[in-house]
Amino acid sequence: MDYTADPGMQIGHVHLKVSDLDRSIAFYRDVLGLEVMQRYGPSAAFMSAGGYHHHLGLNTWESRGGTPPGPNTTGLYHVAFLFPTRKALGQALARVLEKGVTLSGAADHGVSEAIYFDDPDGNGIEIYRDRAPEDWPRDAKGELAMVNDRIDLEELLSEAMDD
Numbered sequence: 001m002d003y004t005a006d007p008g009m010q011i012g013h014v015h016l017k018v019s020d021l022d023r024s025i026a027f028y029r030d031v032l033g034l035e036v037m038q039r040y041g042p043s044a045a046f047m048s049a050g051g052y053h054h055h056l057g058l059n060t061w062e063s064r065g066g067t068p069p070g071p072n073t074t075g076l077y078h079v080a081f082l083f084p085t086r087k088a089l090g091q092a093l094a095r096v097l098e099k100g101v102t103l104s105g106a107a108d109h110g111v112s113e114a115i116y117f118d119d120p121d122g123n124g125i126e127i128y129r130d131r132a133p134e135d136w137p138r139d140a141k142g143e144l145a146m147v148n149d150r151i152d153l154e155e156l157l158s159e160a161m162d163d
Contacts, residue, residue, distance in 0.1 A: 014079045015057035018121045019066045021045060024058045027120050031099045032081060068122030078124030089129040090160025108149040110137035
């Protein structure tokens, strides 16, 4: 029997192994605006947006002082942070650039617009916004047809500053 997950299921949080807890807290606080909800001694912290118990866990339980995984190894590709509007995404992008973070990519996927960069431990970060499902690209058969097109970052930043 095939199993299909309940459509109400969501991914509630992600935990990342980091090498320096304080550095990682500062990055996610200062770049993405997350707040520390709780520290678990010197080895873990739980962070969120909007007061949730945690969207992001950071820990050094098995990684204090460690190095990022090398190429051609398994592990996290990226964690994605969904923003509710294009304006909110543009404001987040402005903050990322203001903090001097180097972008590793950006794309319009048809279903979403996404910007990519890494945290201090080399964990991939995606910030994005979804389009409404009725606006998703479809092929002649009506099947989803995601794309990997260029996104105009200057236009996105400009929209973020509009009132």
